[in-house]
Amino acid sequence: MLAGIDTSYFYALAAGRPAAVEAWENRDLLTSSLCFLELKKRLLRGDLDSWPTVLQDIAKAVEVAPVTAAAALKAAEIAHATGMPAFDALILSQFIEAGCEEVLTLDHHFKLFAKKGLKIVML
Numbered sequence: 001m002l003a004g005i006d007t008s009y010f011y012a013l014a015a016g017r018p019a020a021v022e023a024w025e026n027r028d029l030l031t032s033s034l035c036f037l038e039l040k041k042r043l044l045r046g047d048l049d050s051w052p053t054v055l056q057d058i059a060k061a062v063e064v065a066p067v068t069a070a071a072a073l074k075a076a077e078i079a080h081a082t083g084m085p086a087f088d089a090l091i092l093s094q095f096i097e098a099g100c101e102e103v104l105t106l107d108h109h110f111k112l113f114a115k116k117g118l119k120i121v122m123l
Contacts, residue, residue, distance in 0.1 A: 001101045004030050004091075005023070005029050006031070007035045009031075009105055010035070011106065012104075012106055014050065014051050019104070030065055031063070031064055032065055033064055033065060034090060034094075036055060036064070043055070065095070072093070083112060092113055095118075102120070103119070103121065
């Protein structure tokens with residue numbers, strides 16, 4: 001089962017949350033290229049000093065989905081229909097486009113979207 005992981009998932013992983021660690025070790029994971037943007041900003045601010053190789057580790061361990069035109073169009077529909085922030089809607093649309101069956105997150109915005117076959121798992 002392919003699981004989509006957003007930026008908040010990596011904070012849960014760094015904190016050692018059991019569900020995040022289990023997923024890292026045992027599941028097929030996909031993240032958004034946009035998560036690299038968010039994590040790089042945190043690295044530049046010095047917020048992830050305890051995990052300085054986070055971007056390299058992610059690139060080795062999980063599939064990274066690029067932003068496509070189709071994902072952007074789907075994200076606009078999701079954001080419009082749910083009120084979800086556009087950035088989160090774009091990440092979610094990438095997960096849908098890739099065929100993820102679940103999303104692992106700390107972000108409650110993802111709960112705004114309900115779709116048969118896509119489970120939102122709060123870590």
